[in-house]
Amino acid sequence: MTAALGRFAGRLVFAAWLVLVWILLWGGFTLANLVGGIVVAVVLLLVVPRPAADADPDVGSDADRLRVRPLAAVGLGLWFVGKLVAANVTVAYEALRPPSTSRIRTAIVAVPLPDCPPALVALIGNIITLTPGTLTMEIDEDPTVLYVHELTFTTSAAVQADVYAIERRVVAAFGSDRSRAASAARVVDAPEPEVAP
Numbered sequence: 001m002t003a004a005l006g007r008f009a010g011r012l013v014f015a016a017w018l019v020l021v022w023i024l025l026w027g028g029f030t031l032a033n034l035v036g037g038i039v040v041a042v043v044l045l046l047v048v049p050r051p052a053a054d055a056d057p058d059v060g061s062d063a064d065r066l067r068v069r070p071l072a073a074v075g076l077g078l079w080f081v082g083k084l085v086a087a088n089v090t091v092a093y094e095a096l097r098p099p100s101t102s103r104i105r106t107a108i109v110a111v112p113l114p115d116c117p118p119a120l121v122a123l124i125g126n127i128i129t130l131t132p133g134t135l136t137m138e139i140d141e142d143p144t145v146l147y148v149h150e151l152t153f154t155t156s157a158a159v160q161a162d163v164y165a166i167e168r169r170v171v172a173a174f175g176s177d178r179s180r181a182a183s184a185a186r187v188v189d190a191p192e193p194e195v196a197p
Contacts, residue, residue: 010067015041017070065176066119072173079169083131091132094152107153108137111146111163115182116171121146123170128163 015038022037023029094104113121121144125136133151140147150159164186171183 011045013070014068015045017068018044066117066174066179067176069173072169076169076173080127080130087132087134091151094133103152105153106149106151107156107159108147108149109153109156109159111148111160113144113146113163113167113186115179116144116167117176117179118144120167120170120175120179123174124163124166127166127170134162 018041019034019037022040023033026033026036094102097103113124116124118141121139125139125146128134128136128146128148135149137147137149139145146163148159148163153159164183167186168183171179175183
């Protein structure tokens with residue numbers, strides 16, 4: 001009974017999110033937009049049901065299902081905007097510094113992300129790539145490893161810690177219970193890579 005109530009509450013929150021997005025897309029709150037959003041949300045929830053746990057071989061139980069946590073997702077978005085501004089300032093500053101004082105020192109660092117769902121790995125990789133000064137070069141699977149190019153490289157551990165911080169925020173916003181536990185247990189442990197000239 002509790003699981004059913006939890007699923008219903010989750011769908012209700014998702015419906016409210018859909019209504020909010022509908023109102024924002026129309027550009028203002030009116031009774032017509034509210035009613036239209038409710039109709040669209042109900043239709044979408046009825047037409048596109050959640051798959052059963054046994055329908056997807058990658059999803060073993062409710063503990064493996066990705067979840068949307070709206071407050072954490074908003075927090076992730078705000079954090080990303082701040083990170084984007086700070087990274088732009090840093091890259092611009094480094095580009096304008098004389099070469100003799102520049103901290104530009106590039107490297108590619110392997111960052112293992114075992115037990116992280118592919119959808120979240122893709123989101124983490126995109127956040128890394130969209131942030132100036134970093135780039136996801138490659139993603140290997142089984143086990144999952146991200147290869148990250150860093151413009152202002154200091155240590156492998158620092159790059160891994162930055163990626164794990166992104167992972168924790170992404171998993172807090174969208175991760176399953178199992179991926180949240182795996183992310184919380186992640187430890188930085190990396191050998192120093194060769195530094196590109």
